[in-house]
Amino acid sequence: MIINVDRDRMVATMKQQAAIGGTDGGGLHRLAFSDADRMARDWFAEMADDAGMVVRVDAFGNMFARREGAVADTEPVLLGSHLDSQPYGGIYDGALGVVGALEFVRELNDRSIETRRPVEVVNWTNEEGSRYPPAMQGSGVWAGAHPIDDEYNKTDNEGLRLEDELERIGYRGSTPATPPESYHAYLELHPEQGPYLEKTGAEVGIVTGIVGLRWAEITLQGQANHSGTTPMEFRKDALVVASDVIAAVRRLSGTLGPRTVATVGSLTVEPNSVNIVPETVKLTTDVRDIDSAVLSKAVERVEAEVIAAAKRESVACDIEQTMSSPAIEFPNRTVEAVENATNGLGYKGHRMISGGGHDATHVASVCDVGMIFAVSEDGKSHTEDEYTSWEDCHRATNVLANAALELAEPAVE
Amino acid sequence: MIINVDRDRMVATMKQQAAIGGTDGGGLHRLAFSDADRMARDWFAEMADDAGMVVRVDAFGNMFARREGAVADTEPVLLGSHLDSQPYGGIYDGALGVVGALEFVRELNDRSIETRRPVEVVNWTNEEGSRYPPAMQGSGVWAGAHPIDDEYNKTDNEGLRLEDELERIGYRGSTPATPPESYHAYLELHPEQGPYLEKTGAEVGIVTGIVGLRWAEITLQGQANHSGTTPMEFRKDALVVASDVIAAVRRLSGTLGPRTVATVGSLTVEPNSVNIVPETVKLTTDVRDIDSAVLSKAVERVEAEVIAAAKRESVACDIEQTMSSPAIEFPNRTVEAVENATNGLGYKGHRMISGGGHDATHVASVCDVGMIFAVSEDGKSHTEDEYTSWEDCHRATNVLANAALELAEPAVE
Numbered sequence: 010m011i012i013n014v015d016r017d018r019m020v021a022t023m024k025q026q027a028a029i030g031g032t033d034g035g036g037l038h039r040l041a042f043s044d045a046d047r048m049a050r051d052w053f054a055e056m057a058d059d060a061g062m063v064v065r066v067d068a069f070g071n072m073f074a075r076r077e078g079a080v081a082d083t084e085p086v087l088l089g090s091h092l093d094s095q096p097y098g099g100i101y102d103g104a105l106g107v108v109g110a111l112e113f114v115r116e117l118n119d120r121s122i123e124t125r126r127p128v129e130v131v132n133w134t135n136e137e138g139s140r141y142p143p144a145m146q147g148s149g150v151w152a153g154a155h156p157i158d159d160e161y162n163k164t165d166n167e168g169l170r171l172e173d174e175l176e177r178i179g180y181r182g183s184t185p186a187t188p189p190e191s192y193h194a195y196l197e198l199h200p201e202q203g204p205y206l207e208k209t210g211a212e213v214g215i216v217t218g219i220v221g222l223r224w225a226e227i228t229l230q231g232q233a234n235h236s237g238t239t240p241m242e243f244r245k246d247a248l249v250v251a252s253d254v255i256a257a258v259r260r261l262s263g264t265l266g267p268r269t270v271a272t273v274g275s276l277t278v279e280p281n282s283v284n285i286v287p288e289t290v291k292l293t294t295d296v297r298d299i300d301s302a303v304l305s306k307a308v309e310r311v312e313a314e315v316i317a318a319a320k321r322e323s324v325a326c327d328i329e330q331t332m333s334s335p336a337i338e339f340p341n342r343t344v345e346a347v348e349n350a351t352n353g354l355g356y357k358g359h360r361m362i363s364g365g366g367h368d369a370t371h372v373a374s375v376c377d378v379g380m381i382f383a384v385s386e387d388g389k390s391h392t393e394d395e396y397t398s399w400e401d402c403h404r405a406t407n408v409l410a411n412a413a414l415e416l417a418e419p420a421v422e
Numbered sequence: 423m424i425i426n427v428d429r430d431r432m433v434a435t436m437k438q439q440a441a442i443g444g445t446d447g448g449g450l451h452r453l454a455f456s457d458a459d460r461m462a463r464d465w466f467a468e469m470a471d472d473a474g475m476v477v478r479v480d481a482f483g484n485m486f487a488r489r490e491g492a493v494a495d496t497e498p499v500l501l502g503s504h505l506d507s508q509p510y511g512g513i514y515d516g517a518l519g520v521v522g523a524l525e526f527v528r529e530l531n532d533r534s535i536e537t538r539r540p541v542e543v544v545n546w547t548n549e550e551g552s553r554y555p556p557a558m559q560g561s562g563v564w565a566g567a568h569p570i571d572d573e574y575n576k577t578d579n580e581g582l583r584l585e586d587e588l589e590r591i592g593y594r595g596s597t598p599a600t601p602p603e604s605y606h607a608y609l610e611l612h613p614e615q616g617p618y619l620e621k622t623g624a625e626v627g628i629v630t631g632i633v634g635l636r637w638a639e640i641t642l643q644g645q646a647n648h649s650g651t652t653p654m655e656f657r658k659d660a661l662v663v664a665s666d667v668i669a670a671v672r673r674l675s676g677t678l679g680p681r682t683v684a685t686v687g688s689l690t691v692e693p694n695s696v697n698i699v700p701e702t703v704k705l706t707t708d709v710r711d712i713d714s715a716v717l718s719k720a721v722e723r724v725e726a727e728v729i730a731a732a733k734r735e736s737v738a739c740d741i742e743q744t745m746s747s748p749a750i751e752f753p754n755r756t757v758e759a760v761e762n763a764t765n766g767l768g769y770k771g772h773r774m775i776s777g778g779g780h781d782a783t784h785v786a787s788v789c790d791v792g793m794i795f796a797v798s799e800d801g802k803s804h805t806e807d808e809y810t811s812w813e814d815c816h817r818a819t820n821v822l823a824n825a826a827l828e829l830a831e832p833a834v835e
Binding site: 035057078201202204207208220222233235236237238239240241243246247248251252253255256259262269270271272273274275276277278281282283284285286293294297331363364365366388390391414 | 614615616617618621633635637647648649650651652653654656659661662664665668669675676682683684686687688689690692694695696697698699702706708710714744746776777778779789801803804
């Protein structure tokens, strides 16, 4: 059995959500815990109710809409993503995964298909982390990565407590923010947020894992001096050290393996004047790989370069690890469900790794997870210009639906 | 005849000037055209008057205190520097050159020494350029490098016109801001503003020239992308290009010659976020050498590297030359006068190039110039921590005095 979701309804539903917190630039301003977030949640609850699902909200605001299965006491299949956005984000990021899951349930309803297992559609709280870090907060609390009180007590730039804001919008729910039972699997559909599918001509991304990530902040402390009167050999130039570090970071993917991505995204110079030798440079490194051993080696190489370059230029250095996230390889079962669906639909799929974190990162500690990527034009993400064609939205939603159906097991073939 | 200026009086005079606009941190806040500048000028006029000199002020506020020579119609010897300071500068920069020249005249008076040529002590207006760029403004106007009306019409951060401020402090003088006659020579005593003398154990710097300088601002335009989801081969990383440029700039002194100094002092990144590939980087280059041919070759190499590195990373680049100043080699006559004085006094002198610009840069287009450098502890300059020991101030002042005496020619041996 192959199902094909109603394209027109899917497009209409995407447009409905895009109108909530929509910006003049065609994007979304729907920060977690805002009034726009409340409206998107109300809308989701109404859509779920219309589709015959029962909605529960947990103590961190994560929303679960449940369609019962035909067989009692079977582990449910969980599907979804998030409805919050970046301050000026696009209309697909997060929403596509929630709408796609909703369309799957609607399609089951329309065709009167029962599944042996329950199906739950989830809207995770605050995936973006723009107002209250970290990103993937709601799924993180749910999966036990963050103690809920720590997150409740966070304040935004205006000093507003997260828990108060959650209560204010009426979504501090009554059930515990923990998995109420075992889950059979979790599938998340998401725009790729990168250019790989488009550049390679693939139609759907079959995600096999999420890269591990290490962030560091490096401080280089040299000495400010006149750029004209200080001979080169007497300098302690922090920016020269930084340039060696940037070059070493750039070189990782060419020396350790093709899947390593490594970036110096932020760099500031003090005093930052044309005729003063740079005294202090702070820069960040972001290294990602699906292979934990390669990731560790990459981080070691960067640290070795920082120390060696700093020594060459008589500059002091300090390296602080600011974030670490383990690599996650998805199990065959979920990857194959996605691949079977892609092949069954006749789409050109491509097995690939997710370079960014997603709610699936945390859910992976609760049950088997899988992900489907939709094409992102030019890889643009976290911008109002984010774009996935309706055709690509439809294809990826169909893959989600058929993979979900396989995992939820049709009660009657 | 060797003269030795009165050390106690020199120290007392340095302390007098340091009290005008002195900061709690032991430095100076004596911006050009400020009330503190007016007080320093009034003080200088009084000191010059006390020493029997006649003061004239030109239309740009440059102050010339003249001691007549024994022989009519001889070209005067000009000595001096500037009394304005950086916002939080030290007490030696500029002031030492004016006080040193004043002490020379006082010593001539005390010992009733007549010189064949007139001696003029000059206080140049706004050498620092902190409030109204450019640096070396008064000497530049005087020497014809800048049309006076262009400079008059400049406004500071509060919108105040330079000419109005000059009138306000009462120093828009009556004589034209041009050389009224030919000059025999100009000598300027200045702290080194670099560590060379201290590091090499020399006591006095015998300056043989001022480096040429080229400044550029380079803009690198890449593309912002997610640091996790964008494969390395699809990136347009402006900061990677910048790192290659910094390395190339660092390498100039090791490939073109030991006297080239080259600096990337300022660099800014947009959007400057740990997990976004840098889109736009602006950086400055500052290249200096005493040899114009080497300087040109250095600039060519930097430009070639910008273009090559930008091409490698698919980043657009733009190079704007923002400042250019020719190298100046001092004539033997003035250099030898300084060297003779140093040797005659038994000091350990060192022939060296000035890596920074000075009023002498502009005066060099009017007459032969020479410079004397005093030791700068740790090379610190443009900071309240600037320090030259009184012993070093005294030595350098003695060199100025004896070189000036040789050039002004004692009327009676």
